[in-house]
Amino acid sequence: MSFDHFEYKGVKFAHKVHSEKSISYVENELKVLDDDIFNVTYPKSGTNWMIEILSLIKHNGDATVCQSISSYERAPWQETIDFPEQEKKLTQPRIISSHLPHHLFAKSFFKSKAKIIYTMRNPKDIIVSLFHFTKILYIFKESENFQQLIEDFVNGNALYGSWFDHVKGWMQMKDDSRFFFITYEELLKDPRGSVVKLCKFLGKQLDDAQIDSVVKHSSFNSMKENKMSNWTQLTSDILDHAKGSFLRKGVSGDWKTHFTVAQSEYFDKIYQEKMKDLNMSFSWEQF
Numbered sequence: 001m002s003f004d005h006f007e008y009k010g011v012k013f014a015h016k017v018h019s020e021k022s023i024s025y026v027e028n029e030l031k032v033l034d035d036d037i038f039n040v041t042y043p044k045s046g047t048n049w050m051i052e053i054l055s056l057i058k059h060n061g062d063a064t065v066c067q068s069i070s071s072y073e074r075a076p077w078q079e080t081i082d083f084p085e086q087e088k089k090l091t092q093p094r095i096i097s098s099h100l101p102h103h104l105f106a107k108s109f110f111k112s113k114a115k116i117i118y119t120m121r122n123p124k125d126i127i128v129s130l131f132h133f134t135k136i137l138y139i140f141k142e143s144e145n146f147q148q149l150i151e152d153f154v155n156g157n158a159l160y161g162s163w164f165d166h167v168k169g170w171m172q173m174k175d176d177s178r179f180f181f182i183t184y185e186e187l188l189k190d191p192r193g194s195v196v197k198l199c200k201f202l203g204k205q206l207d208d209a210q211i212d213s214v215v216k217h218s219s220f221n222s223m224k225e226n227k228m229s230n231w232t233q234l235t236s237d238i239l240d241h242a243k244g245s246f247l248r249k250g251v252s253g254d255w256k257t258h259f260t261v262a263q264s265e266y267f268d269k270i271y272q273e274k275m276k277d278l279n280m281s282f283s284w285e286q287f
């Protein structure tokens, strides 16, 4: 995967977005508040979808904030260079996004009562989403060759490092009461049920109409129409809107239209090997 990068404790970060200082700030200096809500994902797993759901839950289903403040400002990524500026503007309970692996997460989180929502996605669909993203986001030097991208992904030669390490690292917290994990596929299959579970985890009581509103305003079509959530406000030197959309397809199983049989078999073999010690099954393995 081709982008200007540096490594921090074995993980690749992008020069224009991150710095050693910005990663170290999170790890060592960020003061986590007990009511903070962290939206943690490996890239392309549904981060922005979860930002929308959490913003709507925070505001009891009222979409006004989602339609007037950009998703990035509502739930900034803590590891980015401009996070300290964004942090000042956040209101409690703060919603903070992150793609950081478990071992680089804010040390102060582990002494707090703050909560983490970890969203995972079928890694083959992540690769497809990433493939299209490399064509439009400025940090990527050239659009990727799909076969090369699969190989880079399985070898952990990617922004934010290995997906396998990310998932295995975070699953160490699976039995912690401050940790809630869900998959993109579950969100797609049962958006309402997922919102109800999230509200329960967050201790938020919403009535039926408010839950319906969360589901409605966080749907793919609503987000695609909302300029505060669809990334269309980014200038074309950052996101090349002529070549594609950030909210691209929003489906599960798009890998079937991109992977050859041989690529799929190659990936599945490595997946089985790398995931076997985790002893867990995930919803994308059943759909």
Ligand code: PPS
Residues within 6 Å of the ligand: 041, 042, 043, 044, 045, 046, 047, 048, 049, 125, 128, 129, 130, 132, 218, 219, 220, 221, 223, 246, 247, 248, 249, 250, 251, 254
């Ligand atoms: S990023 O760049 O890491 O922050 O991307 P991330 O937000 O994690 O993932 C982007 C993919 O999520 C899809 N998306 C959605 N799918 C279904 N419903 C909703 N509401 C939704 N919002 C975002 C988005 O389209 C990207 O997936 P692909 O497969 O590329 O369409």
